[in-house]
Amino acid sequence: GAVVSQHPSRVICKSGTSVKIECRSLDFQATTMFWYRQFPKQSLMLMATSNEGSKATYEQGVEKDKFLINHASLTLSTLTVTSAHPEDSSFYICSARGTGVRSGELFFGEGSRLTVL
Amino acid sequence: GENVEQHPSTLSVQEGDSAVIKCTYSDSASNYFPWYKQELGKGPQLIIDIRSNVGEKKDQRIAVTLNKTAKHFSLHITETQPEDSAVYFCAARSLNSGNTPLVFGKGTRLSVIA
Numbered sequence: 690g691a692v693v694s695q696h697p698s699r700v701i702c703k704s705g706t707s708v709k710i711e712c713r714s715l716d717f718q719a720t721t722m723f724w725y726r727q728f729p730k731q732s733l734m735l736m737a738t739s740n741e742g743s744k745a746t747y748e749q750g751v752e753k754d755k756f757l758i759n760h761a762s763l764t765l766s767t768l769t770v771t772s773a774h775p776e777d778s779s780f781y782i783c784s785a786r787g788t789g790v791r792s793g794e795l796f797f798g799e800g801s802r803l804t805v806l
Numbered sequence: 807g808e809n810v811e812q813h814p815s816t817l818s819v820q821e822g823d824s825a826v827i828k829c830t831y832s833d834s835a836s837n838y839f840p841w842y843k844q845e846l847g848k849g850p851q852l853i854i855d856i857r858s859n860v861g862e863k864k865d866q867r868i869a870v871t872l873n874k875t876a877k878h879f880s881l882h883i884t885e886t887q888p889e890d891s892a893v894y895f896c897a898a899r900s901l902n903s904g905n906t907p908l909v910f911g912k913g914t915r916l917s918v919i920a
Contacts, residue, residue, distance in 0.1 A: 733850070733910050795840065798849050
């Protein structure tokens with residue numbers, strides 16, 4: 690099946706630093722990827738929709754200057770949390786939309802747990 | 807926009823029993839309904855999905871039913887096993903509306919007691 694790889698799986702950083710999370714579709718091209726944030730025992734909250742070659746579309750309340758998204762190729766999208774603070778600590782999950790016969794299906798990465806000290 | 811409600815929020819069953827999780831949606835344009843299983847510390851994994859042109863789909867111990875008129879769909883897990891313990895999310899979207907994202911339910915924490 691379609692595979693989405695997310696890296697790193699865990700990251701700990703100091704307050705004020707920036708952290709980059711990568712999301713790769715390994716066996717299919719993804720023109721659209723989505724970034725979610727998940728707090729403990731809660732559902733997935735959509736942060737932004739990432740389209741290859743264009744600017745990301747952010748959901749209401751998500752700071753685009755804080756959560757930089759780049760989708761430079763058909764297999765890679767990155768999320769950079771800039772000037773991270775403890776309240777940014779969360780589980781970040783990317784997903785990619787399938788193609789061809791699996792168009793419409795959404796495949797998720799394994800998630801990245803960010804801890805900001 | 808679409809709104810998905812999911813019940814129950816927690817569910818405990820004895821090993822071997824069946825588990826049923828129910829979701830409702832609000833947008834009649836939605837025609838794609840996937841179910842995801844999320845284990846602790848991992849990303850959600852698609853376990854089964856159904857499109858609006860069918861009313862039921864089955865894959866071994868897992869089945870999903872869809873009632874378009876009532877706008878609800880359900881996940882059925884039979885002969886539950888301890889490894890079925892996880893959080894399950896339902897979701898909905900329209901496949902005909904470009905890049906609209908999936909709208910998720912709030913999740914159901916299933917515990918299968920051995």
